[in-house]
Amino acid sequence: MLSSNTVTACLTVLSRRAAHQPVDDDLAVLVDRYQRLVPAPGLTVFSVRLGLSVLDAAEGTEHPGVRDVAATLIQRAHGIVFKWAVNGFVRGVHGEMVGSHPIVTEEAKNLTVTGNHLEGSWNKGKGGNGYFRGSRVWDSLYAGNTTRDLRHFTFQWSASGNVVIGNSFDSDLNLHGGWERNNLFEPNHVSTPYAHRPANCKDNCGDEGNSGPDNSNWFPIWWAAGLKAVKWSGSSGPNNVFFNNTLKKQLGTIYSPYSDYCNDPNRVFRFGVSGGSFHHLDVGGAPISDWAHNEQHNYSGAHGIDSTQTDGAESLFLSTVP
Structure with missing residues (x-):
């Protein structure tokens, strides 16, 4: 449920940004949900791709929480799988x-x-x-x-x-x-x-x-x-x-x-x-x-x-x- 809620939050930010509407509150919700997301076995790639989508939705790492997401992605990234x-x-x-x-x-x-x-x-x-x-x-x-x-x-x-x-x-x-x-x-x-x-x-x-x-x-x-x-x-x-x-x-x-x-x-x-x-x-x-x-x-x-x-x-x- 948490993963689907995170995807929904990400789509909300992307949609509001495309419509030139404010996204600060929605971005805070997205970052919070992603940081609480614990990747299940076999879903590491999904988690990393979702994290990259969070960075895209935020359009950078100016938001402090988004910088934490970027750090999390670095920690979860493997070399050769x-x-x-x-x-x-x-x-x-x-x-x-x-x-x-x-x-x-x-x-x-x-x-x-x-x-x-x-x-x-x-x-x-x-x-x-x-x-x-x-x-x-x-x-x-x-x-x-x-x-x-x-x-x-x-x-x-x-x-x-x-x-x-x-x-x-x-x-x-x-x-x-x-x-x-x-x-x-x-x-x-x-x-x-x-x-x-x-x-x-x-x-x-x-x-x-x-x-x-x-x-x-x-x-x-x-x-x-x-x-x-x-x-x-x-x-x-x-x-x-x-x-x-x-x-x-x-x-x-x-x-x-x-x-x-x-x-x-x-x-x-x-x-x-x-x-x-x-x-x-x-x-x-x-x-x-x-x-x-x-x-x-x-x-x-x-x-x-x-x-x-x-x-x-x-x-x-x-x-x-x-």
Whole structure:
């Protein structure tokens, strides 16, 4: 209803302006309705186009509220979006300070995302922003990419069968929830600094479920516990595999040294698996309610991570590593 009311308000301003009638009061109503509009999943493009129509109706950004609309549009704008796409690719792109996600998928398969350099976004705040985001993506390859100053690299919403190999990130490999499963992460270099943490935020702070920031640190791996991620998608799924990655975390201060995290070059870590079937990560037999403050427990031995397998190869995906 709010979206239809916003469209009606926009048409009113355009009609009155075309008739050379005053529009100030109607423009204030339009701006208010647009700013209260929360884009539903799948309607981001509609929201952005409607916002551009607001700017057209206002004939500029002199009105203070219209300047806020322009700022909102910048924050909602993504870089490259794959929706209902198959056999696509992104290669050699250099992206700096996009609005939110530099590369994002919504229903995509057989993508190749390689050799890109992605640096920063204007909006890394609550509601799920600032991700190198694989949502509902299947059987795709993410290789040789470098990112700096993003919020997360994520798989979520049933993403499966993907390979993430040879990337360099300073944000986490994030299993964001929604039963993402059977994904492989191998020789990636991930170093998450102390500054990369939820509470280090000045504007639009919080998580995808719009809760406020906690006092945890983002480690190189993040796993969606059911009680936490139910606010947006539910638990991570089974058999997300980490192998031969170089993972480091800085704790305490921005001057502290980096420490190794979950580094065992020959060991295969299968998250969400015990005894060959799905098992929620648990501590002492009780499923964790949140990955925050539980990042350093040992989940091997029937507690949600199967680490019984070792392999002497450099890669489980490639027969020969270049």
